[in-house]
Amino acid sequence: QPAAAVRHAPRVISPLVRKLARDHGLDLTAITPTGPRGVILRRDVEQAIATTAGKTAETAMDTTPK
């Protein structure tokens, strides 16, 4: 994402995606955005959750809303 390289703050356009990251203790600035102009999409957070879960060998996390 060339245009996203100089991001000031992470761009999330969905409160649900923001919450998903928060509920999983993820730092949005550490998530790689795949949306246009560096927008972090649901799939990006889900990807990060999967990666984190894999790394820490935690049990699969529940992604349904609480």
Add this chain to the structure above:
Amino acid sequence: MAYDIVVLGGGSGGYACALRAAELGKSVVLIEKDKIGGTCLHRGCIPTKALLHSAEVADETRESESFGVKARFDGIDVQGVHAFKDKIVTRAWKGVQGLLKGAGVTIVEGEGRLAGPGRIQVGSEVYEGRNVVLATGSAPKTLPGLEIDGERVITSEHTLKMDRVPTSVIVLGGGVIGVELASVYRSFGAEVTIVEALPHLLPTEEESSSKLLERAFRRRGIKYELGVFFDSAKTTETGVVVTLANGKTLDAELLLVAVGRGAVSAGMGFEEQGIAIERGAVVVDEHCQTSVPGVYAIGDLIPTLQLAHAGFAEGIMVAEHIAGLNPPPIDYAGVPRITYSDPEVASVGITSAQAAERGIEIVEQVYDLAGNPKSQILGTAGAVKVLAQKDGPVVGVHMVGRRIGELVTEGQLIYNWEALPAEVAQLIHAHPTQSEAVGEAMLALAGKPLHVHN
């Protein structure tokens, strides 16, 4: 044979619980002494909204000239109003019976009582359940010394069967039911005066919403006495005379008592079985569990919002709780409220007063419907007010205007999903809609007003 769940009362709460439980594979028996659908379907939400629609048609017909439509309004055909309302109710009633049947819920007709833990008795029959859900609902209240005679002094239930449009009505109570029926009676041509002990109509709403409603009602010729207590009522040959605590008297053909509804919790063995009850309502925890293990209570029987969809939500939650799905408790501030009068009043989230109580620092934005073309086309005054936590999410949406009730769902998503004003503001709303008023308020809160006059 013991059922997984015995539900007592087939209103909104009870039938929703039964449906969800059956879906989750539970065996369910639903006990109803009258008609499945309860208050909401037969004496509440549905029939009143049918009346309100007839009222709207009457008003639009009266005002048709201002839209370039030539028509003559010739009055209300009371029998026709009932026929319309009954058709709607009957259809929905068939629908819900079909749903329960389809889901495999056993329906028992009869009056039940809690005969022991996990035991509901109906006549000589006892239904045993691993879990019992009490959903016996509520009934109209009155004031001490004020007797409902069904002729001169009536409740909402009598309004739904009225045989004529009265010349004049005093509505005691400016809550949702009083306000809605005052609106209907006025549209049908009656002189209406509302008496409310608190300082405003719809006293639990945002104060600015109440004031907008009051202004609209004043324009419609609906009178009101606010902040004054009822003292007494006397029926006469031709009507009823009401005396207020300040000495003022009012007279009218009818007195409609709409001072609230009380939980139906007496005479059914609840207290005998150790169920904690406070001021008539069954006490429950955040999962609707009563003080007796295995016994739940939902709907108007418990002291939460007396709304059909709150009952649905509670019923569903209890079914899921019993099934071990560990559902989250309900955030009642996030349950939308609508008063379907003309104009409608709707809200979700907290009020500014509640924010102040809780020490939440808020910013607010009011968007006047005068700036909203679609509302102008509909000929409605009103406003959308949005409250957001300072540098934080939206915490309240409060609206007044014709047809505005449908917009509360947007507020419901925004509030419950903790959206920031900027997250809504980026989504330019469809033009020309009333929902643009919500969009404009969000744009302004996000620091990028579009159609906002400063």
Add this chain to the structure above:
Amino acid sequence: MAYDIVVLGGGSGGYACALRAAELGKSVVLIEKDKIGGTCLHRGCIPTKALLHSAEVADETRESESFGVKARFDGIDVQGVHAFKDKIVTRAWKGVQGLLKGAGVTIVEGEGRLAGPGRIQVGSEVYEGRNVVLATGSAPKTLPGLEIDGERVITSEHTLKMDRVPTSVIVLGGGVIGVELASVYRSFGAEVTIVEALPHLLPTEEESSSKLLERAFRRRGIKYELGVFFDSAKTTETGVVVTLANGKTLDAELLLVAVGRGAVSAGMGFEEQGIAIERGAVVVDEHCQTSVPGVYAIGDLIPTLQLAHAGFAEGIMVAEHIAGLNPPPIDYAGVPRITYSDPEVASVGITSAQAAERGIEIVEQVYDLAGNPKSQILGTAGAVKVLAQKDGPVVGVHMVGRRIGELVTEGQLIYNWEALPAEVAQLIHAHPTQSEAVGEAMLALAGKPLHVHN
């Protein structure tokens, strides 16, 4: 003196851009040859929605008996319809002029042309800008050999000034404008036939929505010829005779041509200055930049959705882009679409056909408004259809029904925020509202149907 921004054209796109830019501290001049507000305000969205409301009132008055209201419908007062419409337009027009003045935007009356990079010429005056935004909108198209005479063969612009209700109308084109005006004419009492070359009315909508609209129109007595090309039209003493490509002929008092709108891009120096144009529309990138640096184009002039709120969004985005805020591009699938006919058709997100093209595996749920009590009260048939990615978020919401347009905002939040059906399903919607139909579809998609017959 050079302005930060020179905007050419004061319609929805142009004025929104000017307002947002001024808010961001930019100096802005807005050049408009006719009236600020453009097509939408004077010849589009607003006046047509006023007509549609008069149409609604006419229909409700006609049908009032079925709601228990006695009334006599005496016809349409065409002058009254215009007076109502004009009042609404004038008010909104004053509003937007006030907004621009308040924001400090310089307004220039006159016809402008692109005289060089950063230069717009109006008569002998040249306005220089570090950035230029072209927003000259669109105008009605016609077909080869079909001449608009404004008498027998007209466009939407003439409809808005009609001096009578015609006995019969042929509407050429079954897109949004054709469908809306067909609906108005029918409510006003005319015989209406729509001719559409593609197989369905509103051919870009979900096919099931088109079919529901067609069914509703058939019930209303609106006729249509689908999948057949127009061949020729001949005006006669009393009207017009239309011949279709299959040889069939239709006659009527009027022929309304609603075959689309073409960008207004010619004769203003665009091409001379090197602006790339394709099939009449200005070519832009995702930030609405044309092929010439520093020159942007927005609104109906570019080949995106021809909707006022798309123009607003583009205008705002361009202003923010010029101000260096780096706004994200618009996801046009997330822009809501509403056709305000009776019944209304609304959608946001993608259609099943688009999902199939893109290889997205979807699940879908249709909720018939027959199960929605509020819609029954309003007397409307229709449905809400929700498409979700398998095990993923909602990707499309498609709706048909009276007053259903206001519900599209909920769909807009859901789609753009990538909500899962379960995230919506946990929020039980207010009862009884039309929005419950959206809620029910989500509940069903989330595997927990409430009021759904299987």
